[in-house]
Amino acid sequence: MKKTMVAALAAAMTIGAASTTFAAANPFSDVPRDHWAYDAVTQLAADGVVEGYGDGTYRGDRNITRYEMAQMVAKAMAKENVPVSDKALIDRLAAEFADELNNLGVRVSNLEKHADMVKWTGLLRYDHISNRHENTKTSNTERLRFRLMPTAEVNDHWQVKARLTADSNMKTDSGSSGELKLDYANAEGNYGKLNVTLGRIAYTTDVDEAMVFDNYLSGGMVKFGNVVKAKVAAGRMSKxxxxxxxxxxxxxxxxxxxxxxxxxxxxxxxxSNAFKDSGYSKTPTDNANVWMVGGSYTFDKNVRLAAAYAQNTAADYHHKAGSVELDYKGAKKSDMGSWGAYLAYRHLGENVAFAPTYNVLGNDQKGWAVGATYTLFKNVTTKAEYFKGKDITKDKNASALFGRVEFAF
Incomplete structure (x- = not known):
């Protein structure tokens, strides 16, 4: 690793290091335990000052930018119970990176915690959905959706998250429920590689990229692990x-x-009693046992191929689901002009793909789907998707057209 980056981090390693015990687990795959900077980097990760990259690497062979360093200083400024000697170091770093901190909206003149205890994000979204089924009248929906998503800090380890949603049918100028509804509310705790979530959770099956389920779970979820990551969950699913x-x-x-x-x-x-149906199993049962496997391969920064397969061994009919998807690039809401596209084939048996995540392909359908996303302006994205295939149990032709404009804040 270049010492230009590690030296800067070593200088900052005491920033908010309330404890002196280094983390036992190695947080980054490219920082071996025998590396001279291992303790400093591990401590910074444990204190939340550095996070690394999504693939679990630290990438210390590249020079740190002034804005990256300013972000670490900003996190240190938000720490409580900082020793006097470390506070003096923070003051010097804050002075050095004053311009960058000001651009980040950080008050350099006051080292108290600068962030509000409750942060709000949200979106305004317009969706046009057109579903066509053979021998059935076309169904068109124009939906306006408004969402608010607060996140409240409880302490250094726990935070509370929620999502409020209001829908309006633009064809009839009426709301689906007539009021703002609570989608989920939960408490989330983070302890290094251990993550615990309790309450009503926006829950998805992750291995198959939500081919089987994307809905809500009232209960608990635990995630842990490093090289091999595990997710365990239990609870109750409504509707x-x-x-x-x-x-x-x-x-x-x-x-x-x-x-x-x-x-x-x-x-x-x-x-669930929902499975006690003649079209589910030869022998009546109220169980579903879904096994799944999934994976993806990233060819380069632009191209990715993903596939998944799932089977419900408790069902005898329409109990298999599969998906193959090719992705090219991807629109980022913060990057005006960025775009992405995908091509996919999916088979979603009604007795296994219970609540799939897709916009234009649903339970009991199979066929091809294609879509594209584009960022018109910063935080303003558009999406268009098209599906053509069949309703599986009816063996009838089906198609769907989906369009979206989203404003995020």
Missing amino acids: FSDSDVAANYQGIELSTTLGKLTGGVGYHHFN
């Missing part, structure tokens, strides 16, 4: 699948990343 019948749920997923390749396996158990 399960296409019915209003609830389901009890337990599930576990294991995943890992090896260079450009990611992969994982999962098991998900559901128990």
Whole structure:
């Protein structure tokens, strides 16, 4: 690693280091335990001053920028119970990076915690959805959706998150529920590599990239691990699948990343009266046992291929689901002019893909889907998608057109 970067971090390693015990687990795959900067980098990660990159690397072979250093100083300025000697170091660093801190909105003149205890984000979204089924009248929906997402700090480890949503049907000028509704509210705790979430959770099956389920879970979820990451969850799901019948749920997923390749396996158990149907199993049952495998390969910074397969071993009919998707680039809401596109083929058996995440392909459908996203302006994105295929159980042609404009704040 270049000492230009590590030396800067070593100078900052006492920033907010309330404890003197170094983290036991190695947070970055490219910083070996015998490296001279291992303790400093590990301590900075444990204190939340540095986070590394999404692939689990630290990339210390590149020079740090002044803005990256300013971000670390800003995090240190928000720390409480800082020793006097470290406070003096923070003052010197704040003076050195005053211009960058001011651009980041940090008050250099006051080292008290600068962030509000509650942070709000949100969006305003317009969706046009057109569903076509053979021998059935086309269904068109024009939906205006407004969302608020507060995040409140409880202490150094816990925070509370929630999401409020209001929908309006622009064809009839009426709201779907007539009021702002609470989608989820939960408490989330982070202890190094351990993450705990309790309450009503926006829950997805991750190994298959939400091919089987993207809905809400009332219960608990635990994530842990480093090289092999695990997710364990249990609770109750309301309005399960296409019915209003609830389901009890337990599930576990294991995943890992090896260079450009990611992969994982999962098991998900559901128990619900919604399964007591003649089109579900030869022998009546109220269980679903879903096994899944999924993975992706990133060819370069622009191209990625992902695939997933799931099967419900408790069902006898329409109990298999699969997806293959090719992605090119991707629109970033902060980057005006960025764009992305995808091409996919999916088969979503109704007795396994209970609540899939897709906009133009749903439960009990199969076929091709294509889509593109584009960032018109900063925080203003557009999306267009098209599906052509079949309704599986009816064996009838089906298609869908989806368009979206989203303003994020």
